[in-house]
Amino acid sequence: MSHTPGVRQAQKLKTRRALLDAALTLLEEQSLSSLGLREVTRAVGVAPTAFYRHFRCTADLGVALVDEALGSLHPMIRTTVSDADDSEERIARAVELIARHVDAYPAHVRFIARERHGGVQRVRAAIQEQLGRFAREVCDELAKDPQSAGWSADDLLMLAHLYVDQMLVTASLFLEAPPAPSAERERVARLAARQLRLISVGRRHWRD
């Protein structure tokens, strides 16, 4: 039944977390396909063989990281989109929301950006599937908007993909920019805002 958490499983989850965190740190300056099993265990301070108690291989660990990273990204997207119709301050708020998320989970964002086209097939597939799910959710959100009247389902999905891709591009730009108060960061924010604005303008005049 596994009803009680137990000291046992608690410890297991703890080292699992440590493995994930260590991997995430190591992945800031390399890609998953070069991440060694021993490298991770060494960083955690645990025997190499302990790794197998949690993951079959580093690719499996990568898939787990995808779930975690996009799980944390998940709530953000809905908010971003439901805010990204036309109003100027709403766009600014959406961009700011992305910036805050990148600040809060930089390693997660970097991991997704890096492994989206990375060298490990299963991880790529996991990311693609999750991003597709996001696009469909965004699509649903857009459909609720009265501005979407007369739009075909296909066109809505195409716009949703545009938004999702744009969000990832923006997040990646924030990642490379120096943190909190910097001119570069403001530049990125303004660029992203204007790009979103242009897309919104295109959306408004789509039916011609």
Next chain:
Amino acid sequence: MSHTPGVRQAQKLKTRRALLDAALTLLEEQSLSSLGLREVTRAVGVAPTAFYRHFRCTADLGVALVDEALGSLHPMIRTTVSDADDSEERIARAVELIARHVDAYPAHVRFIARERHGGVQRVRAAIQEQLGRFAREVCDELAKDPQSAGWSADDLLMLAHLYVDQMLVTASLFLEAPPAPSAERERVARLAARQLRLISVGRRHWRD
């Protein structure tokens, strides 16, 4: 003076090409940060130490691949953009142009998409610099268009970046789709065309 090509340099360039090609092939199912020096030389059929006659390390090889890959991508972008104003068939032609390029140089496209956010800093920087150059060229091209009257330089550059990113996204989608005559491929082409169209609509109504 190095006036004559010579049998000597010809052979050197030949094995250099072999190294680059072998690396490009190996990089189809892994990323650069996990590409081993010996792995490449083994694929070519030369001694591991021969590698050093051409590159200091695999990162240097990666930078060379960036130049090569984006060199081949270079002429395409200008054509794509100078064709991507508003007319419907022009957009279709631009998308078809991207598709053809992906067919002609799939390994190059994959490499750029993969290493753009990959684990090797110098290669990332090289790609970013080249893409920035592309964006500026696209910007120049857009400026010539009478439709860009009244646009600020910043706004033109932001549109240029939008186009460049959109092109990479599209190229990456073509890469994953099955080759020549497939329904999936047509789906990607239509999606890309509509996204370009929406951007064009936004561009047309930007000054409001």
Next chain:
DNA sequence: CCATGCAGTTAACAACTGTTCTCCGGAATT
């Protein structure tokens, strides 16, 4: 309270990695 389960350890394995040094043969230079 005792027996089972299981996270983590230790040791060892063959295979692989990047790098250095020394050498060879043939093109290039004079």
Next chain:
DNA sequence: AATTCCGGAGAACAGTTGTTAACTGCATGG
């Protein structure tokens, strides 16, 4: 024709990798 130059080969190095096996200790469930 003699000499230099240099792309490549060969061997050896210390260090790393993933994976297996048999183990230890301790929380768990009967």
